[in-house]
Amino acid sequence: MNKWLKSILIAACCVFAAILMLCSLYEREEPAKPEAAEPGPGASAAPADGSSAATPGASPAQAVDEAAALEIYKPNCMACHGDQLQGTMGPPLTAVGSSMPPDQILTQIEKGGGGMPAFKGTLTDDQIRTLTNWLAAQK
Numbered sequence: 114m115n116k117w118l119k120s121i122l123i124a125a126c127c128v129f130a131a132i133l134m135l136c137s138l139y140e141r142e143e144p145a146k147p148e149a150a151e152p153g154p155g156a157s158a159a160p161a162d163g164s165s166a167a168t169p170g171a172s173p174a175q176a177v178d179e180a181a182a183l184e185i186y187k188p189n190c191m192a193c194h195g196d197q198l199q200g201t202m203g204p205p206l207t208a209v210g211s212s213m214p215p216d217q218i219l220t221q222i223e224k225g226g227g228g229m230p231a232f233k234g235t236l237t238d239d240q241i242r243t244l245t246n247w248l249a250a251q252k
C-alpha cells in the first residue's frame with residue numbers, strides 16, 4: 114500500500130516536471146530569466162533541452178561577469194587587493210579560486226576579518242555573488 118502511494122507520488126512529480134518543461138519550451142522566446150518562481154518541490158527542475166546548462170543540479174548560475182565584478186571591485190576592494198589582484202595591504206587574490214572554495218570567499222567578503230571590513234551591509238547579495246563567482250574563477 115505504502116509503495117503504491119509512493120509510485121503515485123513519483124508519477125505525479127514526473128507529470129509536474131513534464132509540464133514545467135513544456136512551459137519553459139513555450140516561453141523560450143522571452144529573454145527574461147530562465148528560472149521563473151515556481152514553488153515546485155522538484156527544485157531547479159530541468160533546464161528543458163535548453164542549449165545551455167547541461168550540468169545537473171549543483172550551482173546553476175556560476176556565470177562570471179567580469180565587467181560587473183570589476184565595477185564593484187574597483188571602489189570597494191582595489192585599495193587593499195591591488196588593481197591587478199596582486200595585493201597591497203591585503204593578500205593577493207590572483208589565485209584565490211585555488212586556495213579557497215567559493216563559499217569561503219563569500220564568507221570573507223560578507224564578514225571580513227583579519228583587517229578586512231565586512232561588506233554584508235555595504236554591497237547587495239547580488240554584488241557579493243558577482244564578486245565571489247569572479248574571484249572563484251581566479252586560479
Ligand code: HEC
Nearest residue numbers: 189190193202203204218221222226227228229230232244
Ligand atoms: C581595508 C582593506 C581591505 C578591503 C577594502 C578589502 N579587503 Fe579583502 N582582505 C583584506 C585583508 C587584510 C585580508 C586578509 C584577511 C585574513 O588574512 O584573515 C583580506 C582577505 C580577503 C580574501 C581572502 C583571501 C585569502 O587568501 O585569505 C578575499 C577573498 C578578499 N579579501 C576579498 C575582498 C573583496 C572582494 C573585497 C571588496 C568587496 C575586499 N576583499 C576588500 C583587506 C581588505
